[in-house]
Amino acid sequence: MKLVxxxxxxxxxxxxxxxxxxxxxxxxxxxxxxxFLDPFHGFWKNAQTAAVDSETISIPGLKDKVTIYYDSVxxxxxxxxxxxxxxxxxxxxxxxxxxxxxxxxxHAAGGRISEVVGKAALDFDRTQRRLGMGYAAETSVKxxxxxxxxxxxxxxxxxxxxxxxxxxxxxxxxxxxxLLGYAPEPWTxxxxxxxxxxxxxTLNTGERDLEMTNALKLFGKxxxxxxxxxxxxxxxxxxxxxxxxKFKPTTLDSVPPSxxxxxxxxxxxxxxxxxxxxNNWAVSGTKTKSGAPILCNDPHLELNLPSIWYVVHMNxxxxxxxxxxxxxxxxxxxxxxxxxxxxxxxxxxxLVDWFKIEFxxxxxxxxxxDGQWKPTRKVIETINVKGxxxxxxxxxxxxxxxxxxxxxxxxxxxxxxFAHRWIAHDPSEEVLTFHKMxxxxxxxxxxxxxxxxxxxxxxxxxxxxxxxxxxxxxxKYPVRRKNEGKFILDGTKTSNDWQAFIPNDQNVMYxxxxxxxxxxxxxxxxxxxxxxxxxxxNWEAYRNRRINTVLTQLNQIxxxxxxxxxxxxxxxxASESLPIFLSYLDSTSLKGAALEAxxxxxxxxxxxxxxxxxxxxxxxxxRSLTPLVWDEFDxxxxxxxxxxxxxxxxxxxEKPELDxxxxxxxxxxxxxxxxxxxxFVEGVAAIEKWxxxxxxxxxxxxxxxxxxxHLLRQKAFSYNIEHGGNxxxxxxxxxxxxxxxxxxxxxEKSGINAWGVYPGGQSGNPGSPYYNNLLQLWTKGxxxxxxxxxxxxxxxxxEIATITLNPASK
Amino acid sequence: MKLAYQFMATIVVCFLLELFLPWWSLxxxxxxxxxxxxxxxxxSFLVGFIAVAxxxxxxxxxxxxxxxSILTEKVxxxxxxxxxxxxxxxxxxxxxxxxxxxxxxxAK
Numbered sequence: 001m002k003l004v005x006x007x008x009x010x011x012x013x014x015x016x017x018x019x020x021x022x023x024x025x026x027x028x029x030x031x032x033x034x035x036f037l038d039p040f041h042g043f044w045k046n047a048q049t050a051a052v053d054s055e056t057i058s059i060p061g062l063k064d065k066v067t068i069y070y071d072s073v074x075x076x077x078x079x080x081x082x083x084x085x086x087x088x089x090x091x092x093x094x095x096x097x098x099x100x101x102x103x104x105x106x107h108a109a110g111g112r113i114s115e116v117v118g119k120a121a122l123d124f125d126r127t128q129r130r131l132g133m134g135y136a137a138e139t140s141v142k143x144x145x146x147x148x149x150x151x152x153x154x155x156x157x158x159x160x161x162x163x164x165x166x167x168x169x170x171x172x173x174x175x176x177x178x179l180l181g182y183a184p185e186p187w188t189x190x191x192x193x194x195x196x197x198x199x200x201x202t203l204n205t206g207e208r209d210l211e212m213t214n215a216l217k218l219f220g221k222x223x224x225x226x227x228x229x230x231x232x233x234x235x236x237x238x239x240x241x242x243x244x245x246k247f248k249p250t251t252l253d254s255v256p257p258s259x260x261x262x263x264x265x266x267x268x269x270x271x272x273x274x275x276x277x278x279n280n281w282a283v284s285g286t287k288t289k290s291g292a293p294i295l296c297n298d299p300h301l302e303l304n305l306p307s308i309w310y311v312v313h314m315n316x317x318x319x320x321x322x323x324x325x326x327x328x329x330x331x332x333x334x335x336x337x338x339x340x341x342x343x344x345x346x347x348x349x350x351l352v353d354w355f356k357i358e359f360x361x362x363x364x365x366x367x368x369x370d371g372q373w374k375p376t377r378k379v380i381e382t383i384n385v386k387g388x389x390x391x392x393x394x395x396x397x398x399x400x401x402x403x404x405x406x407x408x409x410x411x412x413x414x415x416x417x418f419a420h421r422w423i424a425h426d427p428s429e430e431v432l433t434f435h436k437m438x439x440x441x442x443x444x445x446x447x448x449x450x451x452x453x454x455x456x457x458x459x460x461x462x463x464x465x466x467x468x469x470x471x472x473x474x475x476k477y478p479v480r481r482k483n484e485g486k487f488i489l490d491g492t493k494t495s496n497d498w499q500a501f502i503p504n505d506q507n508v509m510y511x512x513x514x515x516x517x518x519x520x521x522x523x524x525x526x527x528x529x530x531x532x533x534x535x536x537x538n539w540e541a542y543r544n545r546r547i548n549t550v551l552t553q554l555n556q557i558x559x560x561x562x563x564x565x566x567x568x569x570x571x572x573x574a575s576e577s578l579p580i581f582l583s584y585l586d587s588t589s590l591k592g593a594a595l596e597a598x599x600x601x602x603x604x605x606x607x608x609x610x611x612x613x614x615x616x617x618x619x620x621x622x623r624s625l626t627p628l629v630w631d632e633f634d635x636x637x638x639x640x641x642x643x644x645x646x647x648x649x650x651x652x653x654e655k656p657e658l659d660x661x662x663x664x665x666x667x668x669x670x671x672x673x674x675x676x677x678x679x680f681v682e683g684v685a686a687i688e689k690w691x692x693x694x695x696x697x698x699x700x701x702x703x704x705x706x707x708x709x710h711l712l713r714q715k716a717f718s719y720n721i722e723h724g725g726n727x728x729x730x731x732x733x734x735x736x737x738x739x740x741x742x743x744x745x746x747x748e749k750s751g752i753n754a755w756g757v758y759p760g761g762q763s764g765n766p767g768s769p770y771y772n773n774l775l776q777l778w779t780k781g782x783x784x785x786x787x788x789x790x791x792x793x794x795x796x797x798x799e800i801a802t803i804t805l806n807p808a809s810k
Numbered sequence: 811m812k813l814a815y816q817f818m819a820t821i822v823v824c825f826l827l828e829l830f831l832p833w834w835s836l837x838x839x840x841x842x843x844x845x846x847x848x849x850x851x852x853x854s855f856l857v858g859f860i861a862v863a864x865x866x867x868x869x870x871x872x873x874x875x876x877x878x879s880i881l882t883e884k885v886x887x888x889x890x891x892x893x894x895x896x897x898x899x900x901x902x903x904x905x906x907x908x909x910x911x912x913x914x915x916x917a918k
């Protein structure tokens with residue numbers, strides 16, 4: 001009996017330990033509670049104060065000693081004696097602060113989230129695999145490893161990350177690993193490749209070829225040309241070099257676009273929202289108070305925690321560079337050195353096409369190409385799913401690229417097979433661009449660096465201490481025939497394939513324009529005399545005009561003036577549309593909430609400040625208006641594109657009787673006027689509903705309800721943000737997207753002065769005061785003045801801690 | 811008196827074990843103490859439960875104080891129960907059953 005009791009007690013104890021040592025899912029996921037709550041090793045060990053310990057670590061394979069000083073906002077200042085150690089140290093220190101994020105983002109890139117969170121992520125993972133993210137990353141790693149400099153960059157970065165991973169015990173793991181019950185695996189060069197492709201996907205997937213194909217079939221060419229013009233004819237192009245494109249362009253025989261006959265009834269992939277964009281500009285010394293050029297950059301991305309950016313200062317013989325890096329990739333992406341500064345915005349250009357494939361039979365072993373059956377290549381993707389069996393997905397590759405849709409994935413039948421042609425599948429060596437840019441000393445160096453850059457296409461702004469400013473829209477662009485790339489292409493004829501690429505020296509670029517500044521905000525890139533056909537799903541219509549207006553007016557410019565421009569909340573869209581909208585309302589007949597809304601809108605100064613009520617009413621109105629206008633484009637079965645807001649407003653002014661303004665669901669015939677009146681009523685109702693639900697005063701920031709979400713959408717690690725601006729405004733902060741990095745660099749001959757901030761913090765640990773300290777500054781519109789000294793000795797006294805890396809003795 | 815001995819010894823032994831071993835070493839500590847200086851079955855369970863709960867919650871309170879509750883509030887939003895309560899319960903159960911096993915092994 002006693003033995004039985006003992007056995008039972010022992011069994012309970014061991015079962016209890018087993019249960020509490022593992023994660024479970026009973027409807028909602030449960031962390032390994034015993035392990036997680038243990039104050040000796042669990043989450044408590046992730047709780048930190050602002051004090052940071054100095055450390056000395058040995059790293060195998062390091063050539064020499066590296067010293068890293070943390071400054072007061074935890075920016076690491078790395079001083080190495082050679083480039084290899086510099087990249088190893090960057091890998092080490094980035095991993096020390098951002099390891100979980102680095103691995104999670106590369107898991108996301110490669111379609112491996114299911115193994116961390118379970119079945120809910122399976123469709124996401126399959127999408128990544130079927131778009132060929134792994135294929136793209138492998139191709140790019142092959143080209144990186146073929147170049148000795150690029151190879152040294154990624155090899156040493158990987159070495160540094162792995163040195164950190166190997167030093168970790170359970171109690172030092174980032175909290176997310178403890179919460180989800182898994183552990184980091186070794187870093188590889190492929191992961192750096194995946195991360196860069198993840199950026200490329202974010203910036204290239206606004207395309208809507210499938211939707212446009214349906215729209216063309218439904219509405220005809222005339223309507224498509226009216227609603228989706230190649231350019232909306234608004235504002236200045238990024239580069240106006242009229243009459244000076246002095247080269248002989250590559251030309252191609254025109255091919256009539258061959259659009260499939262039936263509607264494409266597939267569920268389109270999730271798109272990058274149009275609020276992904278960016279601003280950058282550089283003003284010449286002739287317009288600044290100091291006489292030195294000033295360069296600014298703010299890329300607009302989804303605002304997540306840990307932030308997409310990590311600020312680093314990297315110093316070694318021949319290089320002294322600082323700025324924003326992407327955790328997971330070596331070098332600095334947007335930054336400055338002793339001589340130059342550069343920054344990036346997305347070039348928008350269409351670099352994704354879909355080719356309709358005809359397979360010989362169900363086996364999909366062969367496909368038709370120029371009258372012949374060509375063999376396909378099949379890749380079996382193995383997706384591990386937490387708490388479920390392994391999922392195998394077969395992806396068929398053609399010479400165009402992977403076939404994304406079939407009956408098992410987003411397609412309703414086996415008729416629609418589309419291969420995905422994407423520039424990011426091509427060999428590329430972007431890291432080399434950044435290695436060279438980080439070391440460039442003048443315009444020639446900047447141009448040389450960009451010659452290695454393929455994708456995702458970016459508007460690279462440049463300024464130099466010697467006074468030069470420049471803009472170059474760099475990427476690898478297929479030479480397009482008119483309308484090519486807007487719709488699905490016939491994949492059975494190679495004449496429809498991308499035939500040639502625009503040579504690098506024929507890309508859109510210029511230097512030192514007479515207006516005294518260069519700028520880009522995702523608008524149309526070139527003047528009408530540029531000889532190549534250019535096409536994109538979305539050109540920005542408002543931010544670019546506001547920026548150029550302000551820059552034209554300003555003289556004796558100071559860095560503060562340009563910070564104010566980055567934070568500018570002027571709503572150009574509202575200023576161009578609201579007076580007309582209001583003129584259609586009969587104010588004498590309004591009462592109650594409608595009258596209050598009318599008065600608030602009438603008094604509004606068009607600035608989307610935190611406190612503004614008018615901004616909230618306007619936004620609610622616009623949100624009600626566009627679905628009413630484009631009700632013809634709401635089809636539950638057939639995916640269709642939506643015309644831009646700029647074009648909607650333009651048509652309301654110029655063609656108020658257009659058929660599209662008639663709401664199909666109502667018997668009477670509406671024009672722009674009735675749409676405006678109806679949407680006003682709906683907008684006011686939406687605001688009243690919001691007031692009732694939220695029980696607080698209406699302000700723009702409260703109505704916007706912006707958040708910086710933790711990458712796991714874990715509310716406890718996320719923050720609400722009270723900030724002005726909106727998409728289409730220079731301060732492009734919408735509910736979830738916005739300026740992910742604000743940088744201002746004054747390139748004075750006596751030394752660089754630079755400021756920057758991003759909505760997050762240098763530490764990825766939610767238990768660190770450095771997790772959200774920069775978010776608080778960012779929200780208030782403040783900047784950090786960067787410490788940027790070229791000699792390690794001069795950092796002494798400015799540091800809060802020192803990390804010393806030594807070569808490990810053999 | 812034996813109660814106090816077992817209580818103190820469990821805290822000290824579990825503390826030392828946790829410096830080198832994972833969290834489940836609590837059970838080993840509580841079991842060993844109960845085996846050598848423990849009380850009878852149910853009393854040992856209670857003493858083991860309370861000792862480990864006190865050790866865990868005490869350590870956590872110390873960390874919470876010295877880090878200005880920076881993570882405690884966030885984790886409390888994640889868990890169905892307050893983290894101190896939950897860890898007292900979990901640590902306590904493991905310590906209690908460990909001690910019970912030790913006491914039963916001795917009585918065998």
